[in-house]
Amino acid sequence: MRAWEAPSVPDVPGEGPRPVVHDTASGHPVDPTRGEDRAALYVCGITPYDATHLGHAATYLAFDTLGRAWRDAGLLVEYAQNTTDVDDPLLERAARDGVDWRELAASQIDLFRRDMEALRVLPPDEYVAVTDEVERVAEAVAFLQETGYAYAVPTAESEGDDLYFDVNRPTEAWTLGDESRLDRETMTRLSAERGGDPDRAGKRDPLDPLLWRAARTGEPSWDTVVGPGRPGWHIECSVIAGDRLGLPISVQGGGSDLVFPHHEMSAGHAAALAHQPLANAFVHTGMIAYQGEKISKSLGNLVTVRGLLDDGADPRAIRLALLSHKYSDDWEWFDGELSSATARLATWDAWAAGEPAGHADDAADVAARIRARVADDLDTPGAVAAVDTAIAGGTAVTPELVDLVDALLGIRLG
Template sequence: MRAWEAPDVPDVPGNAPRPVVHDTAAGKPVDPTRGDDRAALYVCGITPYDTTHLGHAATYLAFDTLGRVWRDAGLDVEYAQNTTDVDDPLLERATRDGVDWRELAASQIDLFRRDMESLRILPPDDFVAVTDEVERIAEAVAFLQETGYAYSVPTPDSAGDDVYFDVQRPTEAWVLGDESGLDRDTMLTLSAERGGDPDRAGKRDALDPLLWRAVRAGEPSWESPVGEGRPGWHIECSVIAGDRLGLPISVQGGGSDLVFPHHEMSAGHAAALAHQPLANAYVHTGMIAYQGEKISKSLGNLVTVRGLLDDGADPRAIRLALLSHRYSDDWEWFDAELASATRRLETWDAWATGGAGHADDAADVVTRIRARVADDLDTPGAVAAVDTAIAGGTRSTPELVDLIDALLGIRIG
């Protein structure tokens, strides 16, 4: 599937340090490349049933920053991202609005592409629709059945059986709880809240996740070795990441609401399929609130990229507002965020074209910016380094302007 147009990224002399990022599983910052010159990144994509809100934008911006720092450090970066273009929320929205689910998905993916281009997010090398990978996913589910990691559950409202993953079956590279570090009670609660079905009769363990949903009346389905139906959520990412990037990947990324069950179960599936860990590090972005509640499609308290752009916002200011917060922090968006970022951007633009000041310490500013973003993607620190340079009378240089573009993705002047 087509991604979106890539922005130009300046090639700046020198290199950033090899970055460290916070690994949820380890509970500390790590170098997820483990000294390799190749960095493989997989970020869980959207379920395309509504426009891009700021929570989405902040997540893809964080991993865009990681990719930029890796490249500036001289690494070879491979990046894959999926889009879950068949899933319950999409089907429910299509039914509510009386539209074909495929048309709804296509329209929302197009909007997502436009938003990513506006924000100058680097596109993935592989932008993969789940509907294009159903055959391969079904083959993986069949393999899990053959090897004893999956089992069938009779389904009264279908002619076939649903297929579930056995979380208690030992694997060489994963044990339930390894990636999330959560206790069972918390996992049960989150499973019920985040698309699981812990009360489903016939499961061996309440936490066993769905691998394959047997066909139901009125739902899209595909013929497969495990019967007619469609994939479960977690297995999609396990298969796509493994097929496109090879395992283990450097980073499995997404919002913190994916820690459990999605990333935990994706890791379990990958371990059962390939007898290897899914990733060296699991990196998660914080949640953004608005009007006192986490931004959520289900709550309807959305601040969308498209809405801000339609109201006349400079996309660079949106990006700068998001970069002014630590990627892993939970925080709340206020309308003043955009106004503040717009004023800062005006100051940066004027500085980039002004020519006044001294250039003696510009190289030191380049070093400071590189050091900040390499330290667990400290973009607020990098933004502050630019502010400090301007306030201290440092003259902008082509190298410094290019570095701000290359690492922060903001072209000024």
């Protein structure tokens, strides 16, 4: 599937430090490339049934920053992202609005592409629609059946059986709970809240996730080696990440609401399929609130990228507003965020357009500080502050420094 147009990224003299990021699984900062010259990134994509809200944008900007920092450190970056273009929320929204689910998905994917282009997010090398991978996912589910990791649960709604993953079957590279460090009561609650079905009769364990949903009347389905139906959520990412990037990948990324069950179960599926960990590090972004509640499609308190752009916002200001917060923090968007970022951007633009003044050595020091902050667990607020301090202190503006702001922070000045 086509991704979106890539923004140009300037070549900047020198190299930045190799980035270190916080690994949710271990709770420690790590170099997820483990010293190799290649970095493999997989970020969970959208379920395309509504516009890109600021929570989405902040997540993709965080991993865009990671990719930029890896490239600045001289690494080869390979990036894959999926789009879950068949899933219950999409089907429910299409039925509610009386539209074909495929048309709804296509329209929202196109909107997402335009939003990513406006924000100058680097596109993935592999942008993969789940509907293009159904047969491959079914083959993986068949393998899990053959090796005893998958089992059937009959359903009265279909002639076929639903297939589930046995979380208690031993694997070489995964044990339930390692990724999230959550107790069973919490995992059961989160499973129910985030697409699982812990109360489903016939399962061996309430936490066992769905691998394959047998065909139901009125739902899309595909004829495959495991019978007609469609994939479960978690197995999609396991298969796409492994096929496109090879395991283990450097980073599995997404919002913190994906820690459990999505990334937990995706890691379990990968271990059962490949006898390898899914990733060297699991990196998660915080949640953004608005009007006192987490931004959520279900709550309807959306602040969308498209809405801000349609109201005349400079996309660079939106990017700068989001990068002014630490990617892993939970925080709240206030209407003044954009006006503050717009004022800051005007100051940066004026500085970039000015005549060089001060000492060139100062500019080199600022560049080193920007690189150091971004490499230290994507500390973009620290990098933004370094630019502010440089401008306030009369640091010489140089083409190399302006290019570095563009290359690492994705903000083209002047």
